[in-house]
Each structure stands twice: as structure tokens, then as C-alpha cells.
Amino acid sequence: MNILVVGGAGYIGSVTSQLLVEAGHHVSVFDNLSTGHRDAVPDQAQFIRGDLANQAEIDAAIKQVQPEAILHFAALIEAGESMKNPAKFYRTNVGYTLNLLDACVRFEVKKLVFSSTAAIFAASDAPISENSHIEPANCYGETKLTVERMLKWFGQIHGIRYSVLRYFNACGAYGTRGEAHTPETHLIPLTLQAAMGQRPAINIYGTDYATPDGTCIRDYIHVADLGSAHVLALNYLADHPTITCNLGNGTGYSVREVIDAALEVTGREIKVVEGPRRPGDAARLVAASDLARRELGWQPKIPSLADIVASAWQFMQK
Numbered sequence: 001m002n003i004l005v006v007g008g009a010g011y012i013g014s015v016t017s018q019l020l021v022e023a024g025h026h027v028s029v030f031d032n033l034s035t036g037h038r039d040a041v042p043d044q045a046q047f048i049r050g051d052l053a054n055q056a057e058i059d060a061a062i063k064q065v066q067p068e069a070i071l072h073f074a075a076l077i078e079a080g081e082s083m084k085n086p087a088k089f090y091r092t093n094v095g096y097t098l099n100l101l102d103a104c105v106r107f108e109v110k111k112l113v114f115s116s117t118a119a120i121f122a123a124s125d126a127p128i129s130e131n132s133h134i135e136p137a138n139c140y141g142e143t144k145l146t147v148e149r150m151l152k153w154f155g156q157i158h159g160i161r162y163s164v165l166r167y168f169n170a171c172g173a174y175g176t177r178g179e180a181h182t183p184e185t186h187l188i189p190l191t192l193q194a195a196m197g198q199r200p201a202i203n204i205y206g207t208d209y210a211t212p213d214g215t216c217i218r219d220y221i222h223v224a225d226l227g228s229a230h231v232l233a234l235n236y237l238a239d240h241p242t243i244t245c246n247l248g249n250g251t252g253y254s255v256r257e258v259i260d261a262a263l264e265v266t267g268r269e270i271k272v273v274e275g276p277r278r279p280g281d282a283a284r285l286v287a288a289s290d291l292a293r294r295e296l297g298w299q300p301k302i303p304s305l306a307d308i309v310a311s312a313w314q315f316m317q318k
């Protein structure tokens with residue numbers, strides 16, 4: 001299939017682009033490199049530098065590539081920043097996505113896969129299914145939920161088929177592609193940077209949550225397992241108008257448990273600094289991914305936290 005990957009130079013987009021190439025698809029990447037990396041784009045993929053903020057640039061890319069499907073990864077992703085600058089998040093995550101949807105309508109692209117997030121859900125002690133209570137704890141999650149709702153209407157009115165994939169915490173590395181955000185805000189790379197001496201310590205934000213060790217609990221899912229879900233979700237649209245599913249391993253790990261895993265994997269000292277809670281952090285988010293397993297035939301291949309941390313550690317040492 002001829003596919004345009006918007007945001008395909010980023011962490012999850014580049015791994016997914018690589019997996020799409022390996023699955024025999026013809027891939028073009030559209031990215032403004034604001035947080036992505038040119039060298040993460042697979043050699044076999046065409047690279048188009050462009051900004052989704054610019055309607056003419058995304059129009060020209062779609063006209064040139066004539067994709068059968070678009071995968072849309074481009075977004076601002078830092079929940080903490082969204083609580084300081086909501087306008088920036090609405091503009092980028094909602095407004096620029098509207099540019100893309102508008103172009104899909106005009107150029108008759110009828111399949112879209114969208115990167116959504118666990119951050120649309122309220123914290124829960126039980127595994128979170130697609131029917132769990134939706135209540136974003138931060139503005140980032142709200143912008144993703146807004147796009148999900150937009151997609152429903154574009155599907156209904158314009159016949160666009162779409163898959164919404166709600167990732168829990170993406171992590172780990174796939175070969176030469178891994179997490180390299182600047183600034184980095186995610187727990188595993190931050191902890192490994194502390195192990196490497198690239199930062200003085202790892203901060204724990206909040207030790208008084210209603211969890212067994214008082215720190216937040218998340219579901220860590222390997223980036224290649226997310227990537228493989230995109231390949232399946234794209235194929236699914238051949239016979240189905242839409243699917244929305246949660247993607248996680250179904251096991252929750254606390255911040256302290258992740259740091260323990262990093263200590264084990266690296267064998268290095270990691271200084272820990274405990275501080276107060278941050279606004280916008282939910283206590284516990286763990287996925288129930290039964291729908292993806294049943295409907296897409298998805299099966300995470302790297303569920304072990306130790307293996308995930310080890311793959312990130314290998315990537316960071318290169």
C-alpha cells in the first residue's frame with residue numbers, strides 16, 4: 001500500500017515506518033523535524049520536509065504521494081507543558097489535524113490511523129477498556145479526545161475509514177530507532193540518562209498517590225509492539241469502517257519499579273530525588289487491550305519491563 005506517515009521522523013512514527021517498509025508497503029514520511037530526526041526515517045522511505053501548520057505543504061505532499069492511507073503521529077506530546085500552554089496544544093494537535101483532515105477530504109484519502117493516548121481516560125484501579133470512564137486529567141489528553149470526536153464526524157460525513165490507537169506509555173527501542181526527545185520527559189529515558197551521568201538524578205513527582213508504593217503506575221508498551229499494531233490497524237480498514245482500541249500490556253509498574261528495573265539492567269548507581277506531585281498526572285493508567293487482541297489479532301511480543309528497559313539502554317549507549 002502507498003502510505004503517507006505524518007510525523008514519521010519521530011519516535012513511534014519512525015519505528016512504525018520501518019515496520020511498514022518491512023511489511024512491503026511503500027512509505028513516504030512528512031515531518032517538519034521539530035522534534036523528529038531525519039536519520040530515523042527508513043532509507044527506503046521518501047522524506048518530505050513540511051509542516052502540518054501549512055495547508056499548502058500538506059496539500060502538495062498528498063498530491064505528490066497520492067496515498068491510499070495516512071498515519072498521523074505529528075503532535076505536541078508533553079502533558080506537563082499542555083498544562084502551561086493550552087492554546088499551543090489546541091492549535092497544533094487539533095488545528096493542524098484539521099488541516100490534514102481537510103486535505104484528506106479534498107484529495108479523497110479514505111483511510112487514516114490516528115495516534116491517541118491513555119491520557120484521555122480518568123485514573124482507574126481496574127484495567128482501562130475502551131468503555132472506561134473518559135475524563136482527561138490534562139489538556140494534552142483533551143486535545144487527543146477532541147480529534148477522536150472530529151474523526152467520528154469526518155467518518156460519518158465524508159466516508160473516511162479510521163483507526164484510533166490509544167497508546168499507553170510507549171518505550172524501548174527497535175534497532176537503531178529509539179526515544180530521543182529534546183527535552184526528554186519520559187521516565188525510562190530520563191532514568192537511563194541519570195544512570196549514564198547525563199543528568200544528576202531522576203525526579204519522582206509525588207510519593208503520596210493511592211498506590212502501593214505511593215508513586216504513579218503506568219502500563220509500559222514496547223514501541224515495536226505499537227508499530228505492529230499500526231500495520232494491523234491499517235489492514236483492518238480494508239474490511240471495516242473504523243476501530244478504536246487501547247494498546248498496552250495490561251501490567252502496571254510504579255515509578256519506583258521502573259527505576260528498580262533500570263538499576264538492575266544498567267548495574268549503575270541512579271540518584272533519586274523525591275518531590276511533590278505535578279499537575280495533570282493520573283495515579284494509575286493500565287490498559288485492557290482485549291479488543292485489539294481480538295479484532296486486530298495483536299499480540300505484544302516484548303511484554304517484560306526488564307526487556308523493554310534493556311532495549312532502551314542498548315539504544316542509548318550507541
Ligand SMILES: NC(=O)c1ccc[n+]([C@@H]2O[C@H](COP(=O)([O-])OP(=O)(O)OC[C@H]3O[C@@H](n4cnc5c(N)ncnc54)[C@H](O)[C@@H]3O)[C@@H](O)[C@H]2O)c1
Nearest residue numbers: 007009010011012032033034035036051052074075115170
Ligand atoms: N510517546 C508516548 O508514550 C505516546 C503515548 C501516547 C500517545 N502518543 C502519541 O503518539 C504520537 C507520536 O509520539 P512520539 O513520542 O513519537 O513523538 P515525537 O515527538 O517523537 O514525534 C512527533 C513527530 O511529529 C513531527 N511533527 C510535530 N509537529 C509537526 C508539524 N506541525 N508538522 C509536521 N511534523 C510535525 C515531529 O517533528 C516528530 O517527528 C503523538 O501523536 C503522541 O501524542 C505518544
